[in-house]
Amino acid sequence: MEMQKILYVFDFDGVIADSLDVCLSTVKLIAREFNLNADVISDDIWEVINNVTFDSLGRYLGLDEIESLRFADKVLQRMIENRAANLFNGMPALLSELALTGVVCILSASHRIAIERSLNEVNIHHVISDIFGGETRGSKAEKLKILQVRYGVEPCACWMIGDAASDIAAARDAGCNSIAVGWGWQSRERLKFASPDAFVDSVPALHDFLTAVVSSNI
Known part of the structure; x- marks a missing residue:
């Protein structure tokens, strides 16, 4: 199969x-x-x-x-x-690995150019298939649906990884899965209250979870 x-x-x-x-x-x-x-x-x-x-x-x-x-x-x-933002430890390797098993995109309130600058600093821009920055109008849910259609992916095979309750809500509105991370801008308590499909405390834990997703998809 x-x-x-x-x-x-x-x-x-x-x-x-x-x-x-x-x-x-x-x-x-x-x-x-x-x-x-x-x-x-x-x-x-x-x-x-x-x-x-x-x-x-x-x-x-x-x-x-x-x-x-x-x-x-x-x-x-x-x-x-602004200066390029530093990526969290382990994130470049994780994004590169995920690009081998699927399509990796970024959906952010920040400007696409600023995002690209940070990715270029660590030479991983090529592993990102698409970037929707804040300069593109529309809700995150709408953009998630666009990405699903663009790459021919069913909602059940789409994972939104975010650090805000609004990311989890957007995933739900778009019919896809959500993962909340505990190192971001909103508290763990608020994220857990938003009921994501999964919650992870570290980049290695995110790696392990997504590795299991890939394995279950084979």
Whole structure:
């Protein structure tokens, strides 16, 4: 029997890349440009925001819908100028290995160019089949469905790997599986409350889980 193709869709910030500090400094800078109170933007700011996007942050800070989108665009443009975010230990090897058994994509609120820069730093851009950055409008659920159609993968063979409850909700809305990681931007308690299909505490644990997924798919 032919093995079914697997689609691995990763969030970037907090899952692949250790980018919280550079992201916080960027959003604080843009908040000040909008005359907003940047002091409320702390390490745990994402705990109080349901949808982990920059326009959602703008609305939380008091902007209306139109201004929050302009806020998000400013953050994205600034990210292009930032230094490349470092990838978590073991992540380049994991992504490279997964690319041998399926299709690896990235779905993120960050700008595609910033993501590509980080991948190029460790020479693994070639193992990523597709990147949807925050500059592309649409919900994560909508983009997950696009990727499933684009690569001819059934929802049951699609895995969304994220660090936010909104990632888990997007996977559910798109009919695919979800894995929450415990080293990202939202707390383990909040992630577990969102009821992902799996929860992992480390990159090696994620590797072991996805290896088992591949084995069960043969």
